[in-house]
Each structure stands twice: as C-alpha cells, then as structure tokens.
Amino acid sequence: MEGGKLSLDLLIGLSIFLFTFMFIASFLPGVFADVRNEIGLMHEAYRLGVVLAEMDGYWRNSSGNGTNWHEKSDQWGKPDFYFFPGLAKGKADYLSYEKIRAFNNLTKSNYDLVRDVLGLKTFDREYDFNVSLESLDSTPYSPFLVKNRAGEVVLQAGKPIPSSAYVSRYERFVWIDPYYDLIGTFYVGTAGVRDIPRGWLNETDKLNETDKVEGNLTYPIKLFRVNVYGKAGPAQPWWLGICFNYLNGSIPSCNAKNGKIEVDFGPHISDNPVFSDNLVEGKSYDLTQTINRMLKERGFRIGDKVLVGLGVKNIDATLDLSDSVALIAGKAAAKIVIHVW
Amino acid sequence: MNTKGQTFTLEGVASALILLLALYTLYQSSLVISPMWSEAVNVQTKIKAQDTLKILDTYEKVDGNFYNDSLQGMIVNLRNCNLSVNCTPNEDFNYSLGVVLGDYDYRLELYWVENDTVKSAVLVDRTPSPNAVAASRYILLNNSELRDSVFYRIGVEDWRPRIFEVRLIVWRP
Numbered sequence A: 001m002e003g004g005k006l007s008l009d010l011l012i013g014l015s016i017f018l019f020t021f022m023f024i025a026s027f028l029p030g031v032f033a034d035v036r037n038e039i040g041l042m043h044e045a046y047r048l049g050v051v052l053a054e055m056d057g058y059w060r061n062s063s064g065n066g067t068n069w070h071e072k073s074d075q076w077g078k079p080d081f082y083f084f085p086g087l088a089k090g091k092a093d094y095l096s097y098e099k100i101r102a103f104n105n106l107t108k109s110n111y112d113l114v115r116d117v118l119g120l121k122t123f124d125r126e127y128d129f130n131v132s133l134e135s136l137d138s139t140p141y142s143p144f145l146v147k148n149r150a151g152e153v154v155l156q157a158g159k160p161i162p163s164s165a166y167v168s169r170y171e172r173f174v175w176i177d178p179y180y181d182l183i184g185t186f187y188v189g190t191a192g193v194r195d196i197p198r199g200w201l202n203e204t205d206k207l208n209e210t211d212k213v214e215g216n217l218t219y220p221i222k223l224f225r226v227n228v229y230g231k232a233g234p235a236q237p238w239w240l241g242i243c244f245n246y247l248n249g250s251i252p253s254c255n256a257k258n259g260k261i262e263v264d265f266g267p268h269i270s271d272n273p274v275f276s277d278n279l280v281e282g283k284s285y286d287l288t289q290t291i292n293r294m295l296k297e298r299g300f301r302i303g304d305k306v307l308v309g310l311g312v313k314n315i316d317a318t319l320d321l322s323d324s325v326a327l328i329a330g331k332a333a334a335k336i337v338i339h340v341w
Numbered sequence B: 001m002n003t004k005g006q007t008f009t010l011e012g013v014a015s016a017l018i019l020l021l022a023l024y025t026l027y028q029s030s031l032v033i034s035p036m037w038s039e040a041v042n043v044q045t046k047i048k049a050q051d052t053l054k055i056l057d058t059y060e061k062v063d064g065n066f067y068n069d070s071l072q073g074m075i076v077n078l079r080n081c082n083l084s085v086n087c088t089p090n091e092d093f094n095y096s097l098g099v100v101l102g103d104y105d106y107r108l109e110l111y112w113v114e115n116d117t118v119k120s121a122v123l124v125d126r127t128p129s130p131n132a133v134a135a136s137r138y139i140l141l142n143n144s145e146l147r148d149s150v151f152y153r154i155g156v157e158d159w160r161p162r163i164f165e166v167r168l169i170v171w172r173p
Helices: A002-031 A037-055 A097-110 A109-118 A288-297 B009-029 B033-056 B070-075 B091-101
Strands: A058-063 A065-066 A082-084 A092-095 A129-134 A156-158 A168-177 A182-188 A201-206 A208-220 A223-231 A237-246 A262-265 A273-279 A282-285 A305-313 A313-322 A326-328 A330-339 B105-114 B116-126 B134-144 B161-171
Touching: A002 B009, A037 A129, A037 A168, A037 A330, A037 B033, A058 A097, A058 B161, A065 A109, A082 A208, A092 A097, A097 A109, A097 A156, A097 A168, A097 A208, A097 A262, A168 B033, A182 A305, A223 A237, A223 A326, A262 A288, A288 B091, A305 A313, B033 B070, B033 B091, B033 B134, B033 B161, B070 B091, B070 B134, B070 B161
Parallel strands: A092 A168, A237 A262
Antiparallel strands: A058 A065, A058 A082, A129 A156, A129 A330, A168 A330, A182 A313, A201 A208, A208 A305, A223 A282, A223 A313, A237 A305, A262 A273, A326 A330, B105 B116, B105 B161, B134 B161
C-alpha cells in the first residue's frame, strides 16, 4: 500500500538524518585545535611556568601567613594549612634554591597534593606533569640536569614523561640564589689539604717541587673561576698554570712564569699563552669564557671531553667549577623545564 | 506506479552511508586553527627573549664596574665607535647572550632620547625571519656611569639619568 511504504521510507530517512546530526554535533568541536590536546596543553604548561618561575608562593593557616611555605614542611597536607608552591624570591625568574629543593621533596612525597594545589586536577580533567632544573644547553634529546655540590639532582619531580602521548614542553630561563650549593669549590693550592673533583689526579713532581692536578672536563665549561688568596709559604716563586689538551694527548708539565696565572692549550704552557695575568692576592679570575673560546677554536663540540692539568707552585687558591650552572652577568643561570600531558 | 525522480530505499541508505563516510573523513582531516592560537608557539619564544633580558639586567657592580656581560655593562662599554656604524657589544656580552639563547638567532637594538627625539642604534644587525618576536627592557644609567662611553654628556651633572630601551628580537633560524 502507498501509505505504509511512505512511512517506512520516512522512518529510515529520519533515523539516518538524526544519526548524521548527532555525529556532526559530536565531531564539530574536535575540529578546533585547542580542544585537541596539543594546544590546550600549552596553556597549562605556560601557567605552570608562570606559577613556578614568577610567583613567591604563600601559606596561610589559623595562626598566620607568609611566603616561606618551604619552611613549613611539617604542615604540608594538613587540612587547615593552605599553601601554594611558587619558587620565586621577590621577582620573576629569580628563584630560591631552598624553595626549589622543597618543591622537589614535596612533589616526590606527595605528587597528588602538588597537582591539586597547582590546579592540574579539575572536576573534568586531570593533567600529569614533570618539572626539572636543567642546564641552559640541555635539549629534549640530551637532557642535562643541574646537580648540587653533593652531586644530587636539584629538581626532577613529577611523573616520568610518557614517550607516546601529547606532551607540552615549556622552558623558563631563571637564575638561582644562593648559588653556592650549585657550584663545587675545590682547594687546589699548596697551603692545605688538597680537595679536588672526584676522579681527578693529584701528582707531585719532586724534581721541580711543583704539584700537578689533572682531570677531565666537558665542553662547554659552565664555570671555571680561580680565587687566589695569596702566596703559600715564604717569598718564593709562585704561579698557577692551567693547561688543556685533547683527551688522547697528555700534559707532562704545566708550569707558568713566576708571579703569573696562565692558560694555554697543549702539553705545556708555551711562550705565548692564550691567557696571562699577574697573580694578585684576593683576586678572582673567571676564565670560563677564555677557556671556552680557546676550546671552540680547537674544534671542540658540545659534550666533548677535554683534559685539564693545573701546575701549582706556592699558591693558596681555590677553583670554582660547575658543569651545569652558567654564570651570566654574575647570576647562576639555568632553565626550568616543564612537561604537561 | 510512478517511478520518475524517485530513489529506491536501498540506494537511499547506501548514498546516506557514503555521505556519512565522506563527512567523517572531512572532519577527521581538517583542523581549524585561529590566528590567535598560533601565537601560542610564539609565546614560548617571546618568554625566552624576556627571560634572557631579565638575566642580563644586573645593576650590581664588582670593583666599581658593571659585569661586562650585563645590559648595563654592554651599554657603558660602547666606546670609541660611531652608533649604527661600527658600535657592537663587547665580546663577553655576545658570548653570554649566545650561551643563554643557544640555537636561536637574534638582533639587538638600542633606543634612547636625545634632545627630545628618540634615537636608535642597531648593535647586532641580522635580518629577522617573519616569525620573529621582540622583547624589550629599560635600563637606567646616570651620566657618571656612562663616562668613557659614546653616551657621555660633557657639561651635564653626574646624577643626570638616561633611560635606554634594549630591544632583543629573537627567532628560530
């Protein structure tokens, strides 16, 4: 019958239409990029970067409030204790070493609490994060974490970064204060017990009554600063020679001229060293840039090892050394790397 | 029965399914990006440029001198040169800027006011790519601090300030 046939057509047609309509309605928002994860995640990573690098943080409970949330570790997680873990120290990008360490410990011990207070856990979405403090030349393919003088990683907190998911990465350049804990200070002089970096060798050339310290460094060197306190012992010749050579080369001796601090490349210091200056009591010699420029001219690439030898004679001096934190305009610079997914 | 202009039911269903499949493919393969969202990528570069200037802005002095690689040290060390001709930042500054910015390329400009007019000089002259972003920072120095530099004003009191705007334009090469 004509009537029955028509109604069946209508029913099929209507259901196909409704099905298509629902289909379009549910797919349409997905066309816009920010609903998909890649771009939506960037806002979260950016926000986390601002919170950590630009805000001091705060704490508040019935007894008071303040910004030193990092000193209240016994209160974290208590129901009447509200806090917010910013890492800054009064101005943007100027971070407190103590707050960074506290944030590291807090995230390691109570990841969910940190996610909650940072707003990464909302009623309809949950984000995971990973925050680390890396050296300025660190890349996603070869990350270089900042370590303190005790050799511990300063900040590496959060969940492991997944290899197959939309992950948003954000970087903030910061400087850390105080940086004493981030830099190794080694006694390389002759006035006391020598304290040299792990793996370095300490030799005495009895014939010349000269000491030699030898070890490896990685190019580019982030900090190489010699602090001269004075002569050690009576008025005798004194010097500090600093020699660099390829790893397969050698540095049999590294004697500088009397009263001089000298830097050169090769098995010993030549007549025309790369750097030469008079030794002055109480003066610091930041040789980082001189050494890096010299090594670059010799064809060294990022990550290459270089042999270093120090010729030490009657001198009272320390060596500030860092392979992760760079001193830029007097500030210990590194970067905070944030991953959110 | 009149069959003119009429599609049979089975063909109707088949065509509807084909249409559905076409729509599905269309939605899956298209992505709408608003011009504002594309800024999200530039924001990272801009923040890096701003952070770089913040790190280099150190008013602290050692033995009465600014750090050579600070913005202040860079300005006061512009000596014995002609602005926009052969004035370039000192080596320490170039080195430190290179360390912070890594593989980003950059252009550096300086702006200041002289006799009620805004003057500028290009210190590092490289041509930015279309996706370059700029960041700037104001540096205040007084006349005595600018002694020996090209900005020193003879016959002007030591305390008279001069404000400089350092513009850093950064892009991925």
